Amino acid sequence: MQKLKPSFYRQPDVLQVAKSLLGQHLVTIVNGQRTAGMIVETEAYAGATDRASHAYGNRRTKRTGVMFDEGGVAYVYLCYGIHYLFNVVTNVQDIPHAVLVRALQPIEGIDIMLARTRKPALQYSLTNGPGSLCKAMHITTADTGLSLTGDKIFIEKATPIKAQDIMAGTRVGVAYAQEDARLPYRFWIKGNPWVSKGKGL
DNA sequence: TATTAGATAAAA
């Protein structure tokens, strides 16, 4: 399998990247253990112009700093004090765009994921949420800034999802973003059971 | 005067 090229992440349109990411394989290798999953749900964050983004108004801090880097690196932050959220930084330097990976369909190392999540249930609850996804893939804030073309966390090119199988809707958990919360920046694969929430919109 | 460290507050 081939890794996505750096140029993929530097596309000027975050929405395009978010959609293109669907169906690709996110893989992490930790302690020699390889785990992989197909991305089935993403959300786009348009940086400076997006109230839902940490980088809204070009707000730059130690934490959000990596979003200002060139596309192709990982941005991991903590939500609600306990959930790690994995984002892919896109666009060029100084444009803090990012795509949040919300759900995965396990492909490789499912047993390893199960061991990490300590939730024996082989249900869709393994990687169907941004928080549990990171646990399963062993992603933490220590991974922020890592290049997605490196050897620990990367995305492999896979069969692209057909346009008619991509659904769009509003993002979740961004009520504070006011009008921006209603933007159709969330994408998922139609009918995939691993998508985090109800698909009915 | 600048940089670093510690402490306190806020968050999502």
Place this chain on the structure above:
DNA sequence: TTTATCTAATAT
């Protein structure tokens, strides 16, 4: 629980 911001201390 992590992260941000402020205040203080120490070095420059």
